[in-house]
Amino acid sequence: MEEILLKNCKLILDAMRLRKNQDILIREGTIEEINEGLSTSGISIDCKNLLVIPCFFNGHTHSPMSLLRGIAEDLPLHKWLEEKVWPLEKKLSAEQMYIGAKLSGMEMLKSGFSGCADMYFNMDYVAKAFIELNFRGVLCEGIFDFFDKSETDKKAKIALNMHKRLNSLNSKLIKSSFGPHATYTCSRELLEIIAEYSLEYNSLVQIHVAETIEEQNQCIERYGIREVELLDEVGLCNERCVYAHGNWFNEKEYELMRKRNAAVVQNTISNLKLASGATADLKRLISEGIRCCLGTDGPASNNSLDPFEMMKFSSLLQKHIHKDPSVLSSKDIFRLATYEAYKIFYPELKGGLIEKSYVADLALYDLNEIRMKPLILDDGQHIINHLVYSCSGMKAKYVIVNGEISVFDYKLAKENEDEIIKKFEKAFEDLIINF
Numbered sequence: 001m002e003e004i005l006l007k008n009c010k011l012i013l014d015a016m017r018l019r020k021n022q023d024i025l026i027r028e029g030t031i032e033e034i035n036e037g038l039s040t041s042g043i044s045i046d047c048k049n050l051l052v053i054p055c056f057f058n059g060h061t062h063s064p065m066s067l068l069r070g071i072a073e074d075l076p077l078h079k080w081l082e083e084k085v086w087p088l089e090k091k092l093s094a095e096q097m098y099i100g101a102k103l104s105g106m107e108m109l110k111s112g113f114s115g116c117a118d119m120y121f122n123m124d125y126v127a128k129a130f131i132e133l134n135f136r137g138v139l140c141e142g143i144f145d146f147f148d149k150s151e152t153d154k155k156a157k158i159a160l161n162m163h164k165r166l167n168s169l170n171s172k173l174i175k176s177s178f179g180p181h182a183t184y185t186c187s188r189e190l191l192e193i194i195a196e197y198s199l200e201y202n203s204l205v206q207i208h209v210a211e212t213i214e215e216q217n218q219c220i221e222r223y224g225i226r227e228v229e230l231l232d233e234v235g236l237c238n239e240r241c242v243y244a245h246g247n248w249f250n251e252k253e254y255e256l257m258r259k260r261n262a263a264v265v266q267n268t269i270s271n272l273k274l275a276s277g278a279t280a281d282l283k284r285l286i287s288e289g290i291r292c293c294l295g296t297d298g299p300a301s302n303n304s305l306d307p308f309e310m311m312k313f314s315s316l317l318q319k320h321i322h323k324d325p326s327v328l329s330s331k332d333i334f335r336l337a338t339y340e341a342y343k344i345f346y347p348e349l350k351g352g353l354i355e356k357s358y359v360a361d362l363a364l365y366d367l368n369e370i371r372m373k374p375l376i377l378d379d380g381q382h383i384i385n386h387l388v389y390s391c392s393g394m395k396a397k398y399v400i401v402n403g404e405i406s407v408f409d410y411k412l413a414k415e416n417e418d419e420i421i422k423k424f425e426k427a428f429e430d431l432i433i434n435f
Contacts, residue, residue, distance in 0.1 A: 140179025
């Protein structure tokens with residue numbers, strides 16, 4: 001792995017502090033030193049008019065669903081899933097999922113994400129796409145048994161086999177987890193098996209929880225208790241569990257999550273688009289000491305994979321819900337999208353800040369970008385305000401993931417973008433023709 005020197009960085013900013021006119025030396029995947037006058041025999045990038053920030057991490061998505069973007073719109077969640085998404089997904093081949101994941105990975109990388117937490121199918125193909133891009137993935141095979149006891153053991157075996165397959169890749173970019181889809185698609189027995197696997201392999205579990213009030217009502221009707229209570233009973237409310245959405249919790253559920261140290265990923269744009277009726281209450285989660293971060297959800301329900309939109313919508317809806325413009329600062333939101341996401345998905349790494357010995361996941365942006373004007377160079381809060389409220393659609397000039405360059409001068413460094421788009425368009429054409 002070649003050394004990288006980010007020379008003359010005009011601004012270096014993370015959720016903790018702002019530094020100016022310093023160099024960053026990257027060696028063996030981590031930040032070796034931050035100082036003036038550094039040198040290297042490796043790659044040197046002149047950053048005299050660039051802003052360097054820690055990469056964003058997308059806490060929840062379904063990357064192959066870029067193939068379904070724009071073709072199932074203006075529908076409530078369960079109608080969207082049952083009448084549009086699931087029938088189309090049955091037609092998807094593993095190769096199509098690979099190319100869909102690759103396009104999504106390209107979109108996320110070029111915006112400044114270093115990686116994502118991803119639930120879908122054929123996740124070894126997704127892993128292949130991400131490794132080729134030099135993009136991180138906390139991956140889980142999405143499983144359902146729809147309360148069919150004849151399917152429970154089969155689905156559990158699929159989950160375990162994929163978990164082992166992903167681990168066997170021995171890639172620093174790929175982290176395996178388990179992915180029971182939701183309490184309304186997975187039986188109690190299947191959830192219990194996944195809880196056992198999570199404990200045995202010390203692996204994260206990603207699961208959709210309390211996305212709609214209907215899901216809570218179904219859980220109460222089926223089990224007599226709410227979703228987090230059920231998950232607690234089956235062993236899926238603990239420090240290894242990450243709940244996507246979390247829009248409809250009651251007092252007891254907040255208490256359980258706090259005591260058990262479960263985490264929540266807010267997906268505001270998807271919740272608005274699918275009219276879920278609420279979004280995760282970040283103010284409440286933070287005040288309770290419940291770990292939380294931000295996600296885009298999939299490219300068929302967002303429909304973009306943009307960290308700046310993700311932060312802006314998250315912030316604005318919190319202000320609207322609480323009728324208080326000061327409810328969360330832009331710095332709070334930026335921290336959730338960077339540092340807090342790394343703490344949830346990579347507790348074994350030091351990530352999400354720009355400090356010595358931290359993982360070198362960095363995004364660099366041109367300070368001449370119109371969305372960054374005007375600019376008070378000595379005011380980190382002012383710069384973060386721009387990142388959260390003004391920068392939707394902004395692309396990174398350089399992105400470094402695990403100490404290697406993934407985006408160089410706005411282009412993918414390791415893959416041909418035109419070829420990815422060509423293959424994607426062919427995959428989409430084949431999918432629609434076959435539907």
